[in-house]
Amino acid sequence: MADDAQDLSEVRQEKLRQIAALGLDPWGHRFDGATPIGDIRKLPAAPFDDAKPGPKVRAAGRVVRHRTGGKLQFLELWDQTGRVQLMVRVNKVSETDWKVVNLLDLGDLVGVDGEFGATKTGELTIQAEKLTFLAKSLEPHPKDTYGMGDLEYRLRHRYLDLVYTPDTLRRAHQRVRIVRTIRNHLDGLGYLEVETPTLHAIAGGAAARPFETHHNALDIPLFLRIALELPLKRLLVGGIEKVYEVGRVFRNEGISPRHNPEFTMLELYQAYGDYHTMMDLTEGLIVACVDALGGGRTIPYGEKSVAFEPPFQRAKYADLFREHVGCDMTDEVAVRAAARAEQIAADGKAHDVLVQELFEDLVEEKLAGPVFVYDYPASLCPLTKRKRDNPAVAERFELYVHGMELANAYTELNDPVLQEQTFRQQLAGLPADESMAKMDADFVRALRHGMPPAGGLGVGIDRLVMLLTNTPTIRDVILFPLLRPQG
């Protein structure tokens, strides 16, 4: 296997030597003025006719097919905007260029100057007049249209995947379009984009285990952030009334089709708003993203589809619970019985934890959505303001689509005394590094200086992109998902 790979790359190494022997640089140089292949293909293409030459074009890209043969050869040239056929005829190019054509391997990068037109069969084609060798590929590429079947192979060779799997490049573009739409939308609403630290002394704002590192000069442990929340709320205290960040967060947890250890979150905060403000904003934001992709508001997702047509459905957590679990979420005896029926271990668990587990097991999967689920059990939400008429309920919503949580928002807790208290309560039950509420005295101090009442929103960008681009695994909306390193 290693021998064979060596054989194939040795053949390429030998061709490299032959290219060099022709006086050409196998690693190429600056090549200006190429037109994207996608643009070339839009030019009028008449059948080749020496009496009426077509437009002269220059293109650059990767050789992805090569139909060899006698004195006429066809190649296909790929760039990120498309593919075009090259036709090379022995009497239309220099002797050197003809030798080069016969040395080309799949994967080599070349520039071409020639005449654009159509062959007898109507295939859009550049008839080469001059070739410029730009770079050698020393490794064999997968045979175009065959290769790239194996997910691990695609992930470990993403640079090939981008070339040979059109969806991979398409999704990369769609992801950028979504993120750009989010920024434009929020900028248009007067939000200020900021960048806050990735290295935290206390990894707060979410329930997750952090990655740990160490700062040498200060000789202190530091954690990669697991959320953007706490620094952004400090900015609310500082008078930045509308603020957002799109940033990478890191959670030292398992990997799955929906989880990568580093992923991208949008968090935003708006002073003097609340969770209803956030609901309206979320709806507008997501519809803007859907519209930006230009595929209509009903989007396929696997076998299903989702209609992102506002207004989205809104449903109370307690009502959904009653509907799907069959009892009142405040009825401790009934909840315990329901948990037992679902084979959820109830021992030692707080009532609200059982409620949430039942909700996850029995309700979430039924939420085709998009649906805003609102008013959560308060003890699950240590950073959220309670309802003014019912302290057992927190002003929080999550947006669900096909059982997936797309967004999470709440009316921010700005009472420093209550905040300190909920931090301490959460700490009691869970290991410190897993608690949602790690005691962050500096954050409490910030609140003590007065944070305006506010609404806040978090959106998992990767999952949003998955849903909007019909991608079943997070690995394909992240260009380089984490894999165990391989020699």
Place this chain on the structure above:
RNA sequence: GAACCGGUAGCUCAGUCGGUAGAGCAGCGGUCUUUUAAACCGCUGGUCGUGGGUUCGAGUCCCACCCGGUUCACCA
């Protein structure tokens, strides 16, 4: 972290009951000036994930480990 499924040529894959390791494409050598996954003739290419074990004989059976996938668990 657990269970299950998978790993065979550069790529995609077959390999029956344990009996000489296969195909297509790629590659190499030919023929060919309008091909379209070009075609045709010939050839090369393998530590069957790794290491042990059983056996006269292991890609195939057993054990351990490595890598990936899926489902759990945790979460977004």
